[in-house]
Amino acid sequence: MTRKEQYESAKEMYAKIGVDTEKAIAALMEQPVSLHCWQGDDVIGFDHDGPLTGGIQTTGDYPGKARTPEQLMADMEKVMSLVPGKVKLNIHACYAIMEPGQFADRDQLEPKHFAKWVEFAKKHNVGIDFNPTFFSHDKVKDGLTLSSPDEETRKFWINHGKACIRISQYFAEETGIPCVMNIWTGDGYKDIPADRMGPRMRYKDSIEQILSEPYDFKKVKPCVESKVFGIGVEAFTAGSAEFVLSFAAAHSDKCLPLMDNGHYHPTEMVSDKIPALLCFFPEIALHITRPIRWDSDHVVLFDDETREMAKEIVRNDAFDRVYMALDYFDASINRISAWVVGFRSWQKALLQALCTPNAQLKELQEANRMTELMVHQEEVKTYPFGAVWAEYCDRCGVAGDASWLDEVLKYEKEVLLKR
Ligand code: RNT
Ligand code: ZN
Secondary structure, eight states: OOHHHHHHHHHHHHHHTTOOHHHHHHHHHTOEEEEEGGGGTTSOOSSOSSOOOSSOOOOOOOSOOOOSHHHHHHHHHHHHTTOOSEEEEEEEGGGOOOOTTOOOOGGGOOGGGGHHHHHHHHHHTOOEEEEOOOSSSTTOBTTBSTTOSOHHHHHHHHHHHHHHHHHHHHHHHHHSSOEEEEEOOOOEESSOOSOSHHHHHHHHHHHHHHHTSOOOTTTEEEEEEOOSOBTTBOSEETTOHHHHHHHHHHTTTTOEEEEETTSSOTTOOHHHHHHHHHTTOSOEEEEEOEEESEEEEEOOOSOHHHHHHHHHHHHTTOTTTEEEEEOOOOSSSOHHHHHHHHHHHHHHHHHHHHTSOHHHHHHHHHTTOHHHHHHHHHHHHTSSHHHHHHHHHHHHTSOSSTTHHHHHHHHHHHTGGGO
């Protein structure tokens, strides 16, 4: 059987259980997924020479990481040529591109420092998401930024956040696509604090001040991201789940909650939290990652929880309510391959969710026909999804099998290893 014939036969099988694979393919092509620039250089950026701090860590020293904007953009182009679906760029403030001699500190950043990213986005006809960078900087004082008791420190980081709102507005206006701007800090304490509320009250006030910078909420989507703990900040995190969710609920006319599936206790599932939040928030945002035992930020795979998260978006008809962004970083393997595997995995998860007879399964649940529900949920798992995936990739003009790796290895030999 040719690949086309395999697809035609799969399409028929799916049709018999009420799934229209043509519709599934068409729907997925329209959904942007944010491609995080920080996988390309181990979350370093261009505005400092220091290490990555803030309770997050990359491990590994695989050769070939990007060291300049040109290299990073070239690598991202390579990734974009190997993944199906629609990409959106996701960049951090520390990736500002400054001409020699015109250094601007984070509180002084302006749209012009990101003009090259806009040019890059326009070249590829994609939108841009943005993140203030509250880490890897000497003004992080005693591990604190927006919750610091030192007013000068706190002011500096508030001004950074405000500068980022203006830059996000610029991105949205230039690209014509809304810009999701995510606020995450690693603020916290390594050991038992004497005051938990004080830092949170300051954090609350700081984010409120950032959001007082004027922006059009249709174009700029500020998000707040929670976390359970970070390396070196095990005892207390200012931006805990309850804090952040309450903040977002209390300011739902100005910002969205963002859930990173690496930021909870290991038995907690973000797939279950997505529908919980969708009951209350018009829009939410996600960081899709793969935690192993902690927020290890492993490359996203086509695994159970990834698929379960995708299902919650698809079967709740929430594509236009959930902003999807990848957030992982592995420095121990080829970084382009890491990027591609993660992006493709999330695409697979979404496509498979679209190829599930969701309405019929829901009916079984509602009729309490749980025996049948289990049997049918299991049955659909071994349907010929691979053929639909290959067809989707074909239509997107990328390899439907692992042959894309040849391209990456060639690029590694010709470009990455020469850096
Ligand atoms: C850290 C958060 C945060 C970062 C990025 C680089 O634990 O997940 O989103 O990974 O901002
Ligand atoms: Zn995250």
